[in-house]
Amino acid sequence: MVNGFDPSRVDQLPPRTRRQVGDRERLLGPGYRLFYDDPVEIVRGAGTLLYDADGNDYLDVYNNVTSVGHCHPHVVEAVHRQLSTLNTNTRYIQQSILDYGEQFLNTMPAELGHVMFTCTGSEANDLAMRVARYYTGNSGVIVTAGAYHGLTADVSAFSPSLGVGVPLGPHVRTVGAPDRLRHGGDDDVVAALQREVREAIADLDRHGFGVAAFIADTIFSSDGIYVDPAGFLKPVVEEVHDAGGLFIADEVQPGFGRTGQHWWGFQRHGVVPDIVTTGKPMGNGIPIAAAAFRPELLVEFGRNIRYFNTFGGNSVSIAAAQAVLDVINGEGLIANAERVGDYVKSEISTLAAGYDQIAEVRGAGLFVGVDIVTDRKSNTPDGEAALRVVNHMRRRRVLISASGPRGSVLKVRPPLPFSIGDADRMLENLAVVLAEELH
Secondary structure, eight states: OTTOOOGGGGGGSOHHHHHHHHHHHHHHOTTOOOOSSSOOOEEEEEBTEEEETTOOEEEESSOOSSTTOBTOHHHHHHHHHHHTTOOOOTTSOOHHHHHHHHHHHHTSOTTOOEEEEESSHHHHHHHHHHHHHHHHSOOEEEEETTOOOOOSHHHHTTOGGGOTTSOOOTTEEEEOOOOTTTTTSHHHHHHHHHHHHHHHHHHHHHTTOOEEEEEEETTOTTTTOOOOSTTTHHHHHHHHHHTTOEEEEEOTTTTTTTTSSSSSGGGGGTOOOSEEEEOGGGGTTSOOEEEEEOGGGGHHHHHHOOOOOSSTTOHHHHHHHHHHHHHHHHTTHHHHHHHHHHHHHHHHHHHHTTOTTEEEEEESSSOEEEEEBSOTTTOOBOHHHHHHHHHHHHHTTEEOEEESTTSOEEEEOOOTTOOHHHHHHHHHHHHHHHHHHOO
């Protein structure tokens, strides 16, 4: 597991932590996982900081769930006010969901005209794929080889990053990640991705599935964070459309301004998806997610199928989502993501120049990946070295994680209010850790 606690090490933990880990297994079962060799007990959060039971602060450089910062006062107040007034479902007329829906859709291209609310990104992707199959009459799905799109039974069947214990469906085909470092550069990676998608379409047709959709997290975060060359998705989407399939942009991780300049990751590629799904960052920790659609996709679906989600779009979750939009706009967080993200990427690139074990620093906005390898000549991924860096940073109270099939890409993805001062704290610690772990 990438950045996961090994339960066999429980006896090496301090007594309190050892007891808590044991209680988790006893009460929650073995399916849950913890971060880090030495798990962190978190009792409070504020902005970009988390605090443990002893009052120590940790710089959060990984959490996109609380996208506008932990316990943002505007979000807290909005949720408290709404919870004190009313919390009900979408079977009643409520102006708040209409106001939010209009503002949410206004962040997207005009072609996307309907939004349906769920509680989680998994549910949003489940709904998106259900609509895609209904509209196209096909069942085939194309994803990248390290993709993660959710945990429902249907969605986990096209989430290869979950591992061999969760087998892919027979209707699923995978294509390689757009890794220009290992595929010869910009032109080669675009051509390779387009060719593999074309081959996947042909194979799905040959087996009688057809193609319902190509779904992609538009920053390819679980594959290892791939952002360039901007626009590489466009020819892939054209291949899928020519075959009668849809393009679903999974914006759970790159969305809501994280990549800088734009609200959504797909906008860097100059494409308009057929469906866009969102999740975690939407409510700053309050469960709310959504799928936005081209209206024509829902005409027959809506006429023939009743969709209802008791908690999807409930009054309190909508209040949280509205507050998140207010904060992103009011505090200029998209511009901040671009400005601070460029600084972080530039400074890490400067550090990386001195290490043969850092092959590439890549990213967009406040989403940066650092590719750790055995050496630059072979570019062989080194997940063990990356994990040492992640855990050493945790010991210095800076929380990052790792990504990619071998866990070899350091994943830097802080809340959107991350400041230059926060970045400097992270960079100062990273300089020390790289010097100790990569030499």
